[in-house]
Amino acid sequence: QQQVKQSPQSLIVQKGGISIINCAYENTAFDYFPWYQQFPGKGPALLIAIRPDVSEKKEGRFTISFNKSAKQFSLHIMDSQPGDSATYFCAASSYSGGSNYKLTFGKGTLLTVNP
Amino acid sequence: DAGVTQSPTHLIKTRGQQVTLRCSPKSGHDTVSWYQQALGQGPQFIFQYYEEEERQRGNFPDRFSGHQFPNYSSELNVNALLLGDSALYLCASSLTGAREKLFFGSGTQLSVL
Structure with a gap:
């Protein structure tokens, strides 16, 4: 059962363009939604994250939009640069106290930014 | 600060063997x-250790087991390896409950032949 669905699978944008990646979740117990960036040969690195009590969070060129009623969230990368070329994963987590948490990841989006 | 370190970086095993990965x-x-991150897929949660005990477990068979030592380092053991166990195995660490500051290592690439 795939609890976090991510689209598109791959995305090609021109330098300076906007990259948009979408995710949808099913489990209403999720209360933390991070986005991770992964370069080849490296582990995922936290990019930006949001909680469901806000509808948008912006950090530099990266913005998360969150729609709680639709159970959807998206990552927008403004002014995309070739250095942004990587695989992006959305994830979701529920927390049951102490150290009891886990991340459920989407399948990833391979972003290519052409110069 | 060295971050999360994993060893080895690459490993080749044959079906039926056992493997130990370190973090x-x-x-x-x-x-x-x-x-566990299969090729072209997102990472899938195997288990989590805190205070030397397994606290949560994902949908993985008992062939997957782990251990956490008093210095917080950890091992992942996989017995009776299958071809389908070929994947990148990622270790992630955080302070208690601080899931907002979860750091991943670069992983161990396991190939089962």
Whole structure:
């Protein structure tokens, strides 16, 4: 059962363009939604994250939009640069106290930014 | 700060063998999680260790087991390897409950022939 669905699978944008990646979740117990960036040969690195009590969070060129009623969230990368070329994963987590948490990841989006 | 370190970086095994992967968490972190990332897929949660005990487990068979040591380092053991166990195995560490500051290592690439 795939609890976090991510689209598109791959995305090609021109330098300076906007990259948009979408995710949808099913489990209403999720209360933390991070986005991770992964370069080849490296582990995922936290990019930006949001909680469901806000509808948008912006950090530099990266913005998360969150729609709680639709159970959807998206990552927008403004002014995309070739250095942004990587695989992006959305994830979701529920927390049951102490150290009891886990991340459920989407399948990833391979972003290519052409110069 | 060395971050999360994993060893070895690459490993080749044959079906039926056993393998042990190792992880040293980021300095100050006491919680370690393991994830399996198949080619072209997102990471899948295997289990999480805190205070030397398995706290949560994902949908993985008992062939997958782990251990956490008093210095917070951890091992992932996989018995009776199958071809389908070929994947990148990622270790992630954090401070207790601080999922907002979860750091991943670069992983161990396991190939089962």
